[in-house]
Amino acid sequence: MTGNHPLAAESETYELSVNGRREQVKAAWLGESLLSVLRERLGLPGAKNACEQGECGSCSVFVDGILVCSCCVLAADAVDAEVTTVEGLADGDALTDVQQSFLAAGAVQCGFCTPGLVVAVHDLLDRNPDPGDLEVREAISGNLCRCTGYGRILAAVEAVRDQRGRRSRP
Amino acid sequence: MTPRSASTVAPARPGARRGVADGLGTSAARPDGIPKVRGRFAFSSDAFAEGMLWGRTLRSPHPAARIRSIDVSGALRMPGVHAVLTADDVPGAPTYGLEHADQPVFASDVVRYQGEAVAAVAADHPELAWRAVQAIAVDYEPLDPLVDAEAAITAPAIHPDGNVFRHLRIRHGDPDAAGDVAVQGTYEVGMQDQAFLGPESGLAVPDGDGGIDLYISTQWLHVDRDQVAACLGLPPERVRLTLAGVGGAFGAREDVSLQVHVCLLALRTGRPVKMLYSREESFFGHVHRHPARMAYRHHATADGDLVKVEARLVLDGGAYASSSTAVIANAACFAAGPYRVPNAVVDGWAVRTNNPPCGAMRGFGAVQACFAHEAQMDRLATALGMDPVELRLRNALRTGDTLITGQVITGTAPVREVIEAARAHPLPPDPAEGDPAMALPGGAGATALRADVRRGVGFAVGFKNLMYSEGFDDFSTAGVRLELAADGEPVATVHCAAAEVGQGFVTLAQQIVRSALGVERVVLRSADTTVGSAGSTSASRQTWMSGGAVQTACEAVEEVLLHRVGERHGIPVDGTRRQLLDLRDGVVVAVDGDLRVSVAEALAEGPVEEVRTYHHPPTSPLDADGQGNAHVSFAFAAHRAVADVDLELGLIRVVQIATGQDVGRALNPVQVIGQIEGGIAQGLGLAVMEEIVLDGGRIRNASFTDYLIPTSLDMPPVLATLIEQPEPGAPVLGAKGVGEPPTISSTPAVVAAIRAATGAPLTRVPVRPQDIALAPGVGSSTAENDA
Numbered sequence: 038m039t040g041n042h043p044l045a046a047e048s049e050t051y052e053l054s055v056n057g058r059r060e061q062v063k064a065a066w067l068g069e070s071l072l073s074v075l076r077e078r079l080g081l082p083g084a085k086n087a088c089e090q091g092e093c094g095s096c097s098v099f100v101d102g103i104l105v106c107s108c109c110v111l112a113a114d115a116v117d118a119e120v121t122t123v124e125g126l127a128d129g130d131a132l133t134d135v136q137q138s139f140l141a142a143g144a145v146q147c148g149f150c151t152p153g154l155v156v157a158v159h160d161l162l163d164r165n166p167d168p169g170d171l172e173v174r175e176a177i178s179g180n181l182c183r184c185t186g187y188g189r190i191l192a193a194v195e196a197v198r199d200q201r202g203r204r205s206r207p
Numbered sequence: 208m209t210p211r212s213a214s215t216v217a218p219a220r221p222g223a224r225r226g227v228a229d230g231l232g233t234s235a236a237r238p239d240g241i242p243k244v245r246g247r248f249a250f251s252s253d254a255f256a257e258g259m260l261w262g263r264t265l266r267s268p269h270p271a272a273r274i275r276s277i278d279v280s281g282a283l284r285m286p287g288v289h290a291v292l293t294a295d296d297v298p299g300a301p302t303y304g305l306e307h308a309d310q311p312v313f314a315s316d317v318v319r320y321q322g323e324a325v326a327a328v329a330a331d332h333p334e335l336a337w338r339a340v341q342a343i344a345v346d347y348e349p350l351d352p353l354v355d356a357e358a359a360i361t362a363p364a365i366h367p368d369g370n371v372f373r374h375l376r377i378r379h380g381d382p383d384a385a386g387d388v389a390v391q392g393t394y395e396v397g398m399q400d401q402a403f404l405g406p407e408s409g410l411a412v413p414d415g416d417g418g419i420d421l422y423i424s425t426q427w428l429h430v431d432r433d434q435v436a437a438c439l440g441l442p443p444e445r446v447r448l449t450l451a452g453v454g455g456a457f458g459a460r461e462d463v464s465l466q467v468h469v470c471l472l473a474l475r476t477g478r479p480v481k482m483l484y485s486r487e488e489s490f491f492g493h494v495h496r497h498p499a500r501m502a503y504r505h506h507a508t509a510d511g512d513l514v515k516v517e518a519r520l521v522l523d524g525g526a527y528a529s530s531s532t533a534v535i536a537n538a539a540c541f542a543a544g545p546y547r548v549p550n551a552v553v554d555g556w557a558v559r560t561n562n563p564p565c566g567a568m569r570g571f572g573a574v575q576a577c578f579a580h581e582a583q584m585d586r587l588a589t590a591l592g593m594d595p596v597e598l599r600l601r602n603a604l605r606t607g608d609t610l611i612t613g614q615v616i617t618g619t620a621p622v623r624e625v626i627e628a629a630r631a632h633p634l635p636p637d638p639a640e641g642d643p644a645m646a647l648p649g650g651a652g653a654t655a656l657r658a659d660v661r662r663g664v665g666f667a668v669g670f671k672n673l674m675y676s677e678g679f680d681d682f683s684t685a686g687v688r689l690e691l692a693a694d695g696e697p698v699a700t701v702h703c704a705a706a707e708v709g710q711g712f713v714t715l716a717q718q719i720v721r722s723a724l725g726v727e728r729v730v731l732r733s734a735d736t737t738v739g740s741a742g743s744t745s746a747s748r749q750t751w752m753s754g755g756a757v758q759t760a761c762e763a764v765e766e767v768l769l770h771r772v773g774e775r776h777g778i779p780v781d782g783t784r785r786q787l788l789d790l791r792d793g794v795v796v797a798v799d800g801d802l803r804v805s806v807a808e809a810l811a812e813g814p815v816e817e818v819r820t821y822h823h824p825p826t827s828p829l830d831a832d833g834q835g836n837a838h839v840s841f842a843f844a845a846h847r848a849v850a851d852v853d854l855e856l857g858l859i860r861v862v863q864i865a866t867g868q869d870v871g872r873a874l875n876p877v878q879v880i881g882q883i884e885g886g887i888a889q890g891l892g893l894a895v896m897e898e899i900v901l902d903g904g905r906i907r908n909a910s911f912t913d914y915l916i917p918t919s920l921d922m923p924p925v926l927a928t929l930i931e932q933p934e935p936g937a938p939v940l941g942a943k944g945v946g947e948p949p950t951i952s953s954t955p956a957v958v959a960a961i962r963a964a965t966g967a968p969l970t971r972v973p974v975r976p977q978d979i980a981l982a983p984g985v986g987s988s989t990a991e992n993d994a
Contacts, residue, residue: 086252
């Protein structure tokens with residue numbers, strides 16, 4: 038955006054820290070959400086735009102380790118924070134156990150809710166390694182899925198929980 | 208004890224002919240699964256082009272108004288705004304539509320629903336585009352909206368094409384027949400939204416030569432292409448559509464939304480233009496499920512044999528036709544349910560109003576009728592003193608029975624089997640003291656006392672047609688190319704325009720090729736309009752239709768391969784000698800000799816590529832009495848629901864849903880289960896929470912804050928049994944489509960469970976708390992009486 042652009046007076050250049058990298062956000066309108074900046078300026082479209090009012094969880098990311106809806110965070114407000122998106126969960130081309138389990142269980146259909154759910158399930162299982170069924174349901178109840186009816190998603194979460202449980206047993 | 212998911216997933220089976228891995232019958236993995244879990248799958252909303260502009264639509268705030276003037280000068284003057292278009296800027300056809308071109312690209316003289324497009328802008332930034340549409344001054348003269356569907360039948364026309372989209376009359380048997388018992392009722396279905404998660408979005412890129420490329424999420428590329436080309440005034444070949452990743456569809460992407468607008472903006476500016484609806488705009492930008500009002504009378508003998516069904520169905524199609532004529536046909540054809548009914552008098556109406564336009568949604572007319580006919584079956588069972596499941600079993604359709612349209616069912620009709628399978632699943636444990644509050648109605652609100660909670664069990668059965676009906680020439684096209692990859696191994700490439708919307712056709716296409724050709728590596732080309740039409744991803748038709756096209760193309764490729772090997776080895780393969788060679792597990796073998804030629808060897812002289820078009824058997828239109836062989840095939844399902852209800856507050860928790868479903872053959876059992884669980888969730892949503900609330904034609908809840916869809920806490924465990932009776936004539940191992948039946952009878956099953964728990968009549972969905980708590984004799988009205 039050029040200097041005489043109509044939004045120039047409402048724009049700033051700033052830096053974000055995303056998935057361990059410093060990213061410059063140039064002359065961005067200050068009204069842009071973190072979701073919008075990740076998707077449109079930083080080439081990270083994994084967080085999705087389904088409701089843009091914090092109801093559906095499709096845009097879930099971590100800001101300083103806290104699970105948030107990135108549609109409800111102004112990007113410029115995340116300047117001093119460490120942002121982790123779905124693209125930053127796995128090392129390189131590997132898949133996390135949650136991602137693998139979603140594939141194996143048949144938890145993916147259209148896939149629009151999937152990145153947000155993968156982030157939310159990592160958050161749940163990293164905080165609570167042994168959640169019961171109702172705890173799992175409550176933890177992902179902020180992530181809407183319209184395709185699956187949640188059955189295979191719950192199966193995927195249970196499978197990761199059980200795998201991690203077996204691994205951590207002496 | 209906490210509820211646990213216990214769906215029955217059938218074990219993997221080998222493919223029908225070939226032993227190749229991940230063929231038909233296995234739960235093969237989705238080819239798009241890895242990018243989807245990594246966040247790298249490109250949905251239409253992720254589309255990007257260097258230098259692209261952002262488009263935005265100006266929509267009418269009024270459900271009915273005359274447009275006195277439109278002044279776009281304020282928007283055009285804004286720096287960073289590159290185009291502002293109105294109806295005057297449409298070079299081709301001024302209107303479009305799925306079946307009847309009755310919807311203006313932009314309204315010019317009148318607006319007929321709140322949200323109708325009036326103008327569109329393209330700007331450098333989404334915020335500028337938003338400010339630009341605010342700067343367009345439209346002078347409206349508001350009119351009294353016509354919002355009552357019944358009144359619309361006789362009201363002055365609000366469109367030059369009139370208010371009645373279709374009146375379908377079915378007269379079957381003796382209209383004066385009567386039984387020993389009659390029950391009647393009037394039922395209503397509210398307006399449901401498909402609420403796919405991925406909002407409408409697309410990217411249009413001018414080709415520099417007057418043509419355009421559109422990357423779009425849709426259910427049917429070719430019918431979009433034809434409508435867009437007509438409105439742009441371009442020949443269809445100058446308009447090329449490529450499927451961009453689709454974030455769910457459920458019927459809402461069968462109609463054009465932003466397709467014409469975004470192409471017009473791109474052609475005007477000469478730059479790529481992206482449009483992306485917000486959730487609010489999405490509620491205004493696509494068609495919804497038709498609200499319905501349905502008056503029924505059922506007649507039966509004292510023994511419980513159905514004698515006659517009378518029904519009058521009025522579906523509100525909203526302002527424009529969309530697929531209303533086909534939706535009302537389904538509602539009327541399936542109005543009596545999957546039962547033997549010798550006499551029927553059905554009148555179906557689909558009408559135009561100033562409400563939001565309605566069209567396709569999963570279940571397509573059968574959903575509305577099923578809610579009514581299943582409530583009627585329960586009323587009839589009560590009147591007869593019969594068990595409601597026994598009444599259904601007694602009247603269940605079988606192969607050879609005649610529908611109320613006079614069509615004899617020649618294919619499979621395992622109605623009895625789906626009912627018995629749903630009934631056979633274990634019921635959940637009884638509620639007990641000490642159950643967590645989260646497991647009670649009201650959930651985390653902890654509003655329910657166990658003593659106020661009643662449990663009910665309800666049952667429902669439904670069916671609908673598979674594929675397009677009433678004489679429509681329904682077909683799909685697929686190309687299959689078999690060649691050697693760089694590493695010398697055979698690789699097959701499928702080119703088919705079938706829209707993958709999440710259902711898993713991409714997986715199925717690979718499975719079909721693996722089983723047919725014995726080749727494990729199968730690549731899918733982008734779905735686009737450079738290959739023939741695959742028809743719509745709707746009507747539970749792609750497994751049969753595009754599956755049939757892929758299968759047929761594979762058979763053609765096999766034929767070429769056998770000819771090649773036969774010629775090389777002096778084995779004639781024409782006529783009856785054809786059977787001397789066969790393709791088995793990726794090897795061409797002589798059945799009476801030692802010859803074995805691998806597919807790789809056969810491909811050494813070059814690739815094989817064949818394109819085939821598959822048509823389903825022809826159907827007939829319905830005659831003046833609604834009689835005719837209008838449908839190809841039918842799919843059936845039964846649902847049993849268990850619900851806990853807080854009588855005081857009218858809150859509901861569905862505890863379990865069990866189902867039996869007629870699938871023909873389960874080609875990918877995990878994907879079938881995914882369709883069943885997902886379809887039931889949408890049926891549950893319609894039963895207890897989902898409704899676009901209208902007030903004088905205005906939508907009051909265009910957001911996910913106010914339009915609720917089921918969450919993981921609302922969805923109970925699903926127990927599913929797949930009834931596998933291969934359908935004769937279904938091209939892929941007898942498999943039927945599976946997407947819609949779960950959504951049809953799950954709604955009435957849930958409502959029947961709530962009725963059983965409460966005694967409230969509940970003749971309308973979605974059931975609202977006040978329908979329970981304020982019903983005479985239930986909940987707080989009881990408390991008031993006691994006080």
